[in-house]
Amino acid sequence: xxxxxxxxxxxxxxMLEAALQAADTAYTLEADRDxxxxxxxxxxxxxxxxxxxxxxxxxxxxxxxxxxxxxxxxGRDQAAAERVASTLARAKAIVAVRVLFxxxxxxxxxxxxxxLWQWLFAHRTGLxxxxxxxxxxxxxxxxxxxx
Numbered sequence: 001x002x003x004x005x006x007x008x009x010x011x012x013x014x015m016l017e018a019a020l021q022a023a024d025t026a027y028t029l030e031a032d033r034d035x036x037x038x039x040x041x042x043x044x045x046x047x048x049x050x051x052x053x054x055x056x057x058x059x060x061x062x063x064x065x066x067x068x069x070x071x072x073x074x075g076r077d078q079a080a081a082e083r084v085a086s087t088l089a090r091a092k093a094i095v096a097v098r099v100l101f102x103x104x105x106x107x108x109x110x111x112x113x114x115x116l117w118q119w120l121f122a123h124r125t126g127l128x129x130x131x132x133x134x135x136x137x138x139x140x141x142x143x144x145x146x147x
Contacts, residue, residue, distance in 0.1 A: 001097045003117065004069065005126040006090035011054055013038050016095070016116065019123075023115035037061070042097075042116070049112045051098040057091075065094055069129055072145035080143035084135045087127050095120065 005011055013031055020027035020042070029040040029052065038054040055062045066088050073081040097116070101109050117128055121138040128136040134144040 001099065001113070001131070002065070002069070002129045003095040003097075003120045003124075003126055004066075004087055004091050004129060005093045005095070005120070005124045006087045007124040007126060008092060009124060011093045011095060011120075011124065013040050013052070013054065016052070016119070019119035020115055023119075027115070042113075044112045047102070047104075048100055049104075049109055050100055053096045053098075055094040055096060062091075062094060065096070066091055072134075073143065076143055076145065080135075084127060084143045087125075087135075091126075 013029055017027070017029040017040075020029070024044075026045045028043045028046075030043060031038075031040040037059055040052050041048050042050040042052055055065060057063070070085060070088050073084055095116075097113065099109060099113065120126065121128075127142060130136065132146050133141070134146060135142045
């Protein structure tokens with residue numbers, strides 16, 4: 001899953017951790033200090049639920065990700081695809097999240113990410129991309145990309 005931010009305001013790990021802890025103090029982000037990019041494990045009550053990485057223009061991965069995210073737009077509803085393409089063209093950051101389900105109920109694990117998405121939608125302009133589904137805005141599905 002990826003939140004593609006087209007907002008000029010920065011997104012940082014400390015900012016995301018503060019947002020998560022405002023929702024529930026059981027959240028923590030454990031930053032990977034050795035990583036080339038801003039990355040951290042997202043924990044809830046000491047259990048890892050996801051790995052986060054913030055990608056920005058010029059970091060060697062951002063442009064590649066934007067190109068990959070645009071590929072499934074071909075042949076989709078034109079208005080929806082144009083909205084997504086516009087967001088991708090204006091993107092300033094990508095918050096990439098690798099969900100780690102472990103032995104937990106998948107729905108429970110995904111619910112633990114809700115405060116992250118809620119904060120991003122409330123404070124940044126962008127879209128949430130979910131593999132196998134498509135692009136979501138604050139009000140729901142914007143453009144389906146699943147076959």
